[in-house]
Amino acid sequence: MRSLNNKLEELRQIAAPLESSPATRLAHFQQAGEHAERFLRSLPQRDVYAAAGPREEAVDALAIPESPEPFEEALQVLDQYVDGIGHNLGSSRFFAYIPSGGLHDSAIADYLAAVSNRYAGVGAAAPGATRLEHVMLRWLADVVGYPESAEGDLTSGGSMAALSAVVAAREANNLKSADVVSAVVYLTSHTHHTFRKALHVAGLGECVIREIPLDPNRRMDCDKLQAQILDDRNAGLRPWLIGASAGTTDTGAVDPLDRIADIAAESNVWMHVDAAYGGAFALCDEGRRRLKGLERSDSLILDPHKGFFLPCGVGVVLVREGQKLYDAYHARGVYMQDVDGDTERSPCDYSAELTRPFRALRFWLPFKVHGSQAFAAALEEKLLLTEYFYEQCGNIPGIKLGPSPDLSIVTFRLCPDAMDANVASRALLEAMLRDGRVFMTSTTIAGQFTIRMAILTYHTHLDDVDLALLAIKECAEEIF
Ligand SMILES: *Cc1c(COP(=O)(O)O)cnc(C)c1O
Numbered sequence: 001m002r003s004l005n006n007k008l009e010e011l012r013q014i015a016a017p018l019e020s021s022p023a024t025r026l027a028h029f030q031q032a033g034e035h036a037e038r039f040l041r042s043l044p045q046r047d048v049y050a051a052a053g054p055r056e057e058a059v060d061a062l063a064i065p066e067s068p069e070p071f072e073e074a075l076q077v078l079d080q081y082v083d084g085i086g087h088n089l090g091s092s093r094f095f096a097y098i099p100s101g102g103l104h105d106s107a108i109a110d111y112l113a114a115v116s117n118r119y120a121g122v123g124a125a126a127p128g129a130t131r132l133e134h135v136m137l138r139w140l141a142d143v144v145g146y147p148e149s150a151e152g153d154l155t156s157g158g159s160m161a162a163l164s165a166v167v168a169a170r171e172a173n174n175l176k177s178a179d180v181v182s183a184v185v186y187l188t189s190h191t192h193h194t195f196r197k198a199l200h201v202a203g204l205g206e207c208v209i210r211e212i213p214l215d216p217n218r219r220m221d222c223d224k225l226q227a228q229i230l231d232d233r234n235a236g237l238r239p240w241l242i243g244a245s246a247g248t249t250d251t252g253a254v255d256p257l258d259r260i261a262d263i264a265a266e267s268n269v270w271m272h273v274d275a276a277y278g279g280a281f282a283l284c285d286e287g288r289r290r291l292k293g294l295e296r297s298d299s300l301i302l303d304p305h306k307g308f309f310l311p312c313g314v315g316v317v318l319v320r321e322g323q324k325l326y327d328a329y330h331a332r333g334v335y336m337q338d339v340d341g342d343t344e345r346s347p348c349d350y351s352a353e354l355t356r357p358f359r360a361l362r363f364w365l366p367f368k369v370h371g372s373q374a375f376a377a378a379l380e381e382k383l384l385l386t387e388y389f390y391e392q393c394g395n396i397p398g399i400k401l402g403p404s405p406d407l408s409i410v411t412f413r414l415c416p417d418a419m420d421a422n423v424a425s426r427a428l429l430e431a432m433l434r435d436g437r438v439f440m441t442s443t444t445i446a447g448q449f450t451i452r453m454a455i456l457t458y459h460t461h462l463d464d465v466d467l468a469l470l471a472i473k474e475c476a477e478e479i480f
Contacts, residue, residue, distance in 0.1 A: 151322020247278020
């Protein structure tokens, strides 16, 4: 007994740092706060894209020690080898891919959520946290115009949200494995690749995939969709799912949602809308007009870590008839018997997850303290900035614009008389990357190298857009 006591005491001494004292907690909190503030203040001066140093040195510095190291040293390693390397998503001059914001109050919320460590998967375990999550889902359902019957889930991002939607659609249609090869999915070449990935992960990779052609505005051609569904039905296939887009990543195009909803209703096909990027615009009046028909879909996904400016790590799936999401996911272990009879809604009944972070807090806190009107105004500002950019960019010699923007992405090419436009456009993008004032990326549309300007962070304003226009003009002049 004596030797056991000694051993226990010895182990306890070594493990003691895990039980931090109030003084240590406060000191670490303060050091972390100062570290964060230094990073945030340096952001405007930092390059939008910063190259990483040598890998080996970084991996050595990040390696796990056996004995304790000072907190301050860990922060220094973070500063040197992690922060600010690669894409600086928080920069107001980030116009690549789909920009993300990184609202500070959301970061604080992550801290608070981790501190109180609520078990947010089960209603009985965390009634407050799960109610808060439901409040956010309900609020978002109202924003997009879904009825009371809607239910949803907060996921880690759009990809997982799409997977949830696809599984709900599969179960609601009672698709068994033998049915998969005759079930037909409709999408376009601009439907986000994660939608196909979701089908694959959900065991639906062998569905018949119909890529519906795009119209000149890069939206799904609905006449062709309607004709294809008819053909498929006549051929004895089973038209099942339409993957429409409310804001494609390539061009920001919004498929004709109202028309697609008509077609889906008359042909009894599940209408899913990928609004991961575009859905946030439903918060402002002009955006809601442009997304008309979204409210008629059967399911949708929306990424608050894009258009609501939150740090990476939160997506949403909403299903119009929420019972279908529940039916697809509800499950219980016997050891959970004490939870049954629980009256509070449990997120695990609408999700593949059980234990999960309390994601709702990072979504709720910024809206609670800033009010929704600040977000609506920022989103309307982005729409106006995009229109302004579209007008001005067209005045730059040699620039040829893509279709007028549906949301906040503009595509353009450099088309000088004496040079191949693919070569010239690639050279322009490379010149802008070297220049470094702004960061944009490209895509290929119908074989044409195309530059994209995506405007979405809350702190991107007119001066940033003017800087982008200037950078394009000066870099284009180099190439002529
Ligand atoms: C970002 C995005 C996705 C994927 O979402 P993640 O959050 O990156 O998993 C899907 N569709 C569209 C249109 C997107 O912009």
